[in-house]
Amino acid sequence: MKIAIAVTSSEEDAHVDRRGARAPYYLILTTDSGLSKILSNPVSQDERRVGPQAAAFLVSEGVDEVVAGDFGPKFRAELENNKITCTEMTGTASQVIDKLMS
Numbered sequence: 001m002k003i004a005i006a007v008t009s010s011e012e013d014a015h016v017d018r019r020g021a022r023a024p025y026y027l028i029l030t031t032d033s034g035l036s037k038i039l040s041n042p043v044s045q046d047e048r049r050v051g052p053q054a055a056a057f058l059v060s061e062g063v064d065e066v067v068a069g070d071f072g073p074k075f076r077a078e079l080e081n082n083k084i085t086c087t088e089m090t091g092t093a094s095q096v097i098d099k100l101m102s
Contacts, residue, residue: 001031003100004058006068007093010038014093020068020086021054021075027093028061031101051075055082067096 006023007014017023024044029036039061043053051074058066058079065085076086089096 001065002061002063003029003031003065003067004061004063005029005093005096006041006066007038010040012094016067016069016090016093016096018069018090020066020071021051023068026058026061028063029097029100034101036097049074052078055079055084058084067100 005027006017006020007025007027008017010025014025022044023041026039026041027036028039041054042057043050046053051072055075055078059082063084065087066079067087067089069090070088071086079086
């Protein structure tokens with residue numbers, strides 16, 4: 001399973017970003033292997049249609065779940081239309097990973 005965590009920076013101890021679609025980075029965690037990578041969000045600075053574009057980016061990465069502090073309606077709808085689970089969580093990326101892996 002691949003999980004994208006919206007994060008505020010590219011550091012391992014980054015906080016979960018409250019703005020799911022506008023997060024500057026996504027930490028992509030593969031639960032089977034425990035491996036992760038940080039990807040820059042290519043649409044975080046766009047002015048319009050950020051939700052659908054961010055969702056399309058995450059779909060192209062093959063994620064099954066997205067974790068963020070909050071989801072805008074267009075971002076959530078596009079993710080759910082693609083059968084991607086939306087999970088609201090706060091804290092640091094490492095705290096979220098610990099919760100998800102337990």
